[in-house]
Amino acid sequence: MRVVAHRLIVAGCTVVGLALVYAVVNVQGPAPDLALAVSGALAESGVSHPVTAVLLNFRAYDTLLEVAVMLVAPLVAAALPTTAPAPAKPTNDPVLQALAAVAVPLALLLAIYLLLIGASRSGGAFHAAAVLAGALVLLQLATGRSLPAWLTPTRQQPLLILGLALFCAVGWLSLLLGGYFLGYPPAWAGVMILVIESGLTLSLALALWRLMP
Amino acid sequence: MSLWLDLLLIVALLWIAAGALFSRQLFRAVVLFIVFGLLLALAWARQAAADVALAEAAIGAGLTGALLLDAAGRFRRVRGGKDAGGSP
Amino acid sequence: MTSALGYAIAGALLVAMGLAAMLLHHHLVRRLIAFNIMGGGVFLVLLGLAPGHGEQADPVAQALILTGIVVAVAATGLALALARRLHQAGGDVRLDHPSSREDDDDQK
Amino acid sequence: MIRSDALLPILVMLPLSLALLLLLSGRWGRFLSLAGMVLTTALAALLLSHGGQPLHHAMGGWPAPLGIGLRADGLATLMVMMTALVCSAALIYGEYWFDGAKAEQGRQFRPLAWLLWAGVNALLLADDLFNLYVTLELLTLLAAGLAALMATQAALTAALRYLMVALIASTAFLLGVALLYGATGTLALELISIRVAANPQPVLVVAMALMVGGLALKAALFPLHGWLPPAHGGAAPPVSALLSALVVKASFYVVLRLWMGPLAPLTGGVGPVLGVLGGMAIVWGGWQALRQHNLKMVVAYSTVAQMGYLFLAFDLLQGAGYASALNGMVLQAVAHGLAKGAMFLAAGALVVAAGGYRVDQLQGMASRQPLAVTALAVAGISLAGMPPTAGFAGKWLLLQAAWLNGQWLWLAVMLAGSLLTASYLLKVVAVTFLPAPVAASVGCGQRLGGVALMLALLALLAGFAVMPMLQLLAPVATTGGWL
16 A cells, blocks of 8 residues: 555656656746846946845845745744753864854854845845854854853844844835835935845844754 | 766756655765755856855755754654664 | 756756655655755756846846745744654654554655 | 825735734733734725725836736735734634733734734735745745644644645745746736736646646645644634635635736636536535534534635636636635634634533533624524625625536535535534533633624625625626736
8 A cells, every 4th residue: 555655656756757847848938138127227226236136126025025934933933932942061072162263253254244245246144144143053062152141032032023124114114205115215225225134134143043953 | 068067966966866865864864965955056156146056055055954954863763762764 | 058958957857856755755854855855946947947147147036046045944944843842742753644653654 | 195005015014013013012012913903904994995996016116027016906905804804803812812821822923923914915915926925935834833833742743744735835836936937037927927828838837737736735625635624623713713714715816816817828727627626625525524523623624615615616717607706706715714714713712611622512502602602603604605694695606607607517516515514514503502411611701702703793794795895806807807
């Protein structure tokens, strides 16, 4: 019975795979007019890197909702408390500690660098946040502590929602001034994007860190 | 020349993915998944998608890999004493 | 252009392989590996088919994939948070049907 | 001065911003939530007052192919209003349900429920394919998190199973998005419709199968419904109401949107498939609901059956019956949302009062929990499609469509489904009138039942608003939505 089910699954997935390959090979694509539209509007977007322009200006609303998605997991995890958080156990590994002493400050610098160059080259809030979260993981592994003790989960809440809150605030402001949602004035777009991205870096780093057990 | 490199990368991607998906040992599967993430980052870089390559390496391979590694260790002994990972 | 198509085909195959693994395995960690590999395959298709432009890959497709990667890690994190709680409550993280629980799917 | 079409982003941003505020506020959360409820429902009513005139807002001020649009027509407007009513009822109910020992869970429920409200509104108003994907994922993760909120082993297992199924479905949907993007070079729904119509490539059938299949899985269409009863039946009652009334319906709504828009030239062979599966869902779900001994499982299987009507109707969406079928579908979706929400809320009240989940424990409830039993009965009348409810109007229009198209089999299946619905609900309601065996009862106020009754009465009242609702839908029904 079970073997039959397995064979059926394998056969079904083979059919799916063939159908997908057929589709992928035969799709006739149109002219790349959307990419041209992106380069055409790039000058008004406040940044010079097209991917950042799409993420934080042209399709910023997607990014806003995505940050909300990112918020769900830490919130649910907080709502389902495990009985006792495992006591932090510092690994007394001198190599790891030496590594952390060098790598963590470097990661901090790298995160700031990634955040700032996002406007003109590959980088931005998501990459910076991932590096920052990685640094926190390393710190935790090496020393058994990462965030300062006073930053309890309850007190992390404002930091966790900072990025989304900034995003919303800019959106409300643009609406209340009679414009479109998240419609930045071109002169201010660069600054607005940097402010939002800075908040996002901190919040996303914390959210990613909180996914870790 | 570069076409061969792409072809090699594609074969490696599929090969490593098969290992990550169907390896008998859970731990090995997770490690292969991390390797897959790094190869995928390489594939993004080959396709001139630098932003995606960076994110894939940091988030796809790094953070997801770390999460899965922890989980593999945590859930290796399933209730009832059976070893779900299948490792000896 | 041909290599873009090659990556897209690889993506299609990865999706099919991931789907098979997702259906064949019951252990949550294995399913999450499969989910993430399927996701990688979808992203390969997305970029491979995206209308290209110049020396940089389609910026819209790149932005969509970045969003997708973050959503995938959020889903993985949520699933593992639920699983840790379930594990603690004495539940089984192999989400198979109760009737087939005597089989150990990883020992076939 | 605020633009008039700013209403659309505000309908998303107000619930989202409130969710953030609720995460920070302690004691004031309850009042904040109440005020937000009134405000958001008033805004939904304001959208209703536009009378189905299509509203459009370009997010970021970037017009469609480059930016993301929000759009509201009569269909979206009705669904936004239904969402407001169900969310309000669930939130008020939550204030009473999560008290005492469950107060901590209640503090977590509030922001998550508000995020869900924002997510549903975002999905209903989305005019962009990838944006639809992001909102679907937001709803999926929220639904799984909310279903797990009770933190029992059964609830956690059901939530994880649901999450795994839903993630496969999301991946399939996203692959469909990738194919459509590759074929049309755009994500704006209207532009995709135009380009697909201009060049309906056969490969797009694969994209369609992936998207419709993924969404059907998320909407628990037979035979992919197995995850639903444990997840919806095992959650806290206000959560069950949100999941059954809104989250599964969101997936159906996306199918309908795509069906009338981008996928319209490709739907030919798919309608009958959805019709058959929907018909089987009606019969199988109804039959299972009749067999259940657990009250919440009766209600959960009823969702499987009622979603069957919505999918069966895709096969009626053709020929002479097109307009009737569309109107019937939307009315059925709205009526089911209100009635099913009320039913889960009433079931929660009865379970508390009876001290158990079994139907046979409900004896004597008609006198002890009159409000909850009335809510159950009124909601049941709407679900079974009896006049004068909106459920009646919806099912009547669906029958009319089947009649006009000469699809006699579907006519028979839908009538049989109504009989099944009436039987399982009558069975439950009848038990509550039996004399109670022992007087020993768990103390429980009437407030939970009262909230459920309010929502049930709204389902009844919607029956008197059928004509205005059809007027709202008229432009959608004649033009097929986008074009």
